[in-house]
Amino acid sequence: xxxxxxxxxxxxRSEKAIAALIEKYENICRRVSSNIxxxxxxxxxxxxxxxxxxxxxxxxxxxxPLSAYVVRIVKNCSMRRQKYLNAQKRNINLEQPLEEMxxxxxxxxxxxxxxxxxxxxxxxFLEGLKQKDRLLFVKRYWYFGTIEDIANELGISQRNARTKxxxxxxxxxxxxxxxxxxL
Amino acid sequence: MIYxxxxxxxxxxxxxxxxxxxxxxxxxxRPYRIVILGVAAVAACIVLFVxxxxxxxxxxxxxxxxxxxxxxxxxxxxxxxxxxxxxxxVTGGTVSxxxxxxxxxxxxFSCRNYWIQAADxxxxxxxxxxxxxxxxxxxxxxxxxxxxxxxxxPTELYFSLKDHDKGVADLTEEERNDLIVLQITFLNGRxxxxxxxxxxxxxxxxxxxxxxxxxxxxxxxxLQDDISTPHRTSQWWDEHYEGYDGTDRSAEWGVTVENKxxxxxxxxxxxSIMKTLQDxxxxxxxxxxxxxxxxxxxxxRGGKYEGYEPEEVIYFRVVIEDxxxxxxxxxxxxxxxxxxxxxxxxxx
Numbered sequence: 001x002x003x004x005x006x007x008x009x010x011x012x013r014s015e016k017a018i019a020a021l022i023e024k025y026e027n028i029c030r031r032v033s034s035n036i037x038x039x040x041x042x043x044x045x046x047x048x049x050x051x052x053x054x055x056x057x058x059x060x061x062x063x064x065p066l067s068a069y070v071v072r073i074v075k076n077c078s079m080r081r082q083k084y085l086n087a088q089k090r091n092i093n094l095e096q097p098l099e100e101m102x103x104x105x106x107x108x109x110x111x112x113x114x115x116x117x118x119x120x121x122x123x124x125f126l127e128g129l130k131q132k133d134r135l136l137f138v139k140r141y142w143y144f145g146t147i148e149d150i151a152n153e154l155g156i157s158q159r160n161a162r163t164k165x166x167x168x169x170x171x172x173x174x175x176x177x178x179x180x181x182x183l
Numbered sequence: 184m185i186y187x188x189x190x191x192x193x194x195x196x197x198x199x200x201x202x203x204x205x206x207x208x209x210x211x212x213r214p215y216r217i218v219i220l221g222v223a224a225v226a227a228c229i230v231l232f233v234x235x236x237x238x239x240x241x242x243x244x245x246x247x248x249x250x251x252x253x254x255x256x257x258x259x260x261x262x263x264x265x266x267x268x269x270x271x272x273v274t275g276g277t278v279s280x281x282x283x284x285x286x287x288x289x290x291x292f293s294c295r296n297y298w299i300q301a302a303d304x305x306x307x308x309x310x311x312x313x314x315x316x317x318x319x320x321x322x323x324x325x326x327x328x329x330x331x332x333x334x335x336x337p338t339e340l341y342f343s344l345k346d347h348d349k350g351v352a353d354l355t356e357e358e359r360n361d362l363i364v365l366q367i368t369f370l371n372g373r374x375x376x377x378x379x380x381x382x383x384x385x386x387x388x389x390x391x392x393x394x395x396x397x398x399x400x401x402x403x404x405x406l407q408d409d410i411s412t413p414h415r416t417s418q419w420w421d422e423h424y425e426g427y428d429g430t431d432r433s434a435e436w437g438v439t440v441e442n443k444x445x446x447x448x449x450x451x452x453x454x455s456i457m458k459t460l461q462d463x464x465x466x467x468x469x470x471x472x473x474x475x476x477x478x479x480x481x482x483x484r485g486g487k488y489e490g491y492e493p494e495e496v497i498y499f500r501v502v503i504e505d506x507x508x509x510x511x512x513x514x515x516x517x518x519x520x521x522x523x524x525x526x527x528x529x530x531x
Contacts, residue, residue, distance in 0.1 A: 068200075072202075
């Protein structure tokens with residue numbers, strides 16, 4: 001179903017909206033959440049919270065694209081839950097990309113101005129990359145995909161994926177430092 | 184304010200269009216080619232028959248990485264939960280393998296660039312310390328095969344990283360790759376050869392793959408006589424340290440100290456060594472958990488230290504309380520018979 005129709009259903013408060021959301025976005029949302037949470041029950045809870053989150057915020061929100069809106073909700077929900085679970089249910093698939101992110105982001109970001117500078121630099125950085133490099137970066141550090149999955153999706157070897165990510169991190173780090181961000 | 188544990192919030196600022204692009208990306212399909220299946224199939228069979236692969240497509244055994252319990256295949260797989268760092272330390276556990284198969288009599292292992300060790304948790308077989316080659320007996324009880332571990336030890340690599348001020352990313356192809364050849368003899372007399380390729384990537388992650396292998400005249404590391412070091416069993420230590428009275432002074436330092444150290448040094452010398460270690464680590468705010476004398480080859484290993492003869496340097500394996508849980512190898516030297524000593528290097 002087209003996203004505009006789903007949003008129309010949400011605006012008209014039709015229950016068919018949730019069914020339509022699930023049909024279209026369950027797979028991607030489950031995957032995003034599973035990259036963060038190990039336990040299937042936690043993933044299911046986050047998915048339910050996501051559908052509810054969309055229902056409660058649309059309207060008045062009119063997201064475009066709807067897909068990005070939905071995956072942001074499921075990711076935020078999953079990260080909050082993971083933080084709550086913390087040591088009891090650690091997920092090495094999540095820890096590794098977070099650890100890698102320390103390579104190219106500062107330890108502490110003091111204020112909104114710094115945060116906005118980093119985000120602006122990040123989006124410019126991504127804009128300038130070849131598509132496969134950009135996909136690699138986003139799938140690893142936003143979607144928290146495993147190296148194995150990402151390599152399969154992009155049709156490259158795991159070794160190639162790791163090497164490229166290593167170089168991308170260094171490149172972004174150098175770019176941030178040139179913008180005056182202290183790492 | 185955003186802290187290290189919340190860095191993902193910064194990345195959250197990625198523009199929606201990139202999230203959608205990643206969500207919707209599908210790898211391009213390979214171009215469709217018309218294949219004349221009949222001719223291609225016949226040609227493939229001829230090639231396979233001529234090269235003798237028809238009967239040997241499947242490997243005769245399975246190799247598993249013991250830390251991750253991942254089965255190795257023809258595709259590189261990360262086999263270790265830790266990595267080799269730029270300072271030459273190894274985080275995580277050992278890089279080791281076990282072999283699963285049917286009716287294996289024995290396997291001779293040979294390592295090209297670095298070293299291998301053999302461990303047997305059933306304690307029924309002869310096992311080995313750092314070696315280039317050894318033969319491990321398997322036998323009829325296949326349930327025990329999983330207990331036989333072959334550990335890969337790139338000892339020179341640790342020193343190379345530590346002593347030469349270079350990082351993992353700077354390693355040469357020879358330094359970051361190794362080959363372990365397995366010459367397998369089955370109980371029915373059949374023989375087969377398999378190889379494990381090990382690779383270290385720019386970040387220090389270790390991967391491996393397994394394949395069938397044919398030994399050539401260039402494989403001198405396989406064709407040589409065995410170069411192996413027996414494992415130091417407790418019987419060996421007892422024979423070499425007779426008369427030890429069992430006094431344990433660990434409580435004095437709050438550290439578990441290997442028994443043999445009490446035989447090697449007088450009380451005053453050992454106190455001097457322990458104080459040197461504790462002072463060294465007190466500055467680094469680390470707690471020493473245990474100290475043992477490094478057990479390796481007969482000769483002291485490692486780099487030379489200016490002004491010290493080999494017998495004036497001892498290597499200790501120190502386990503400290505930190506996040507990695509990895510041991511540190513500390514070199515301590517003394518010019519006056521261990522009444523006073525200094526830490527010469529540590530961390531590899």
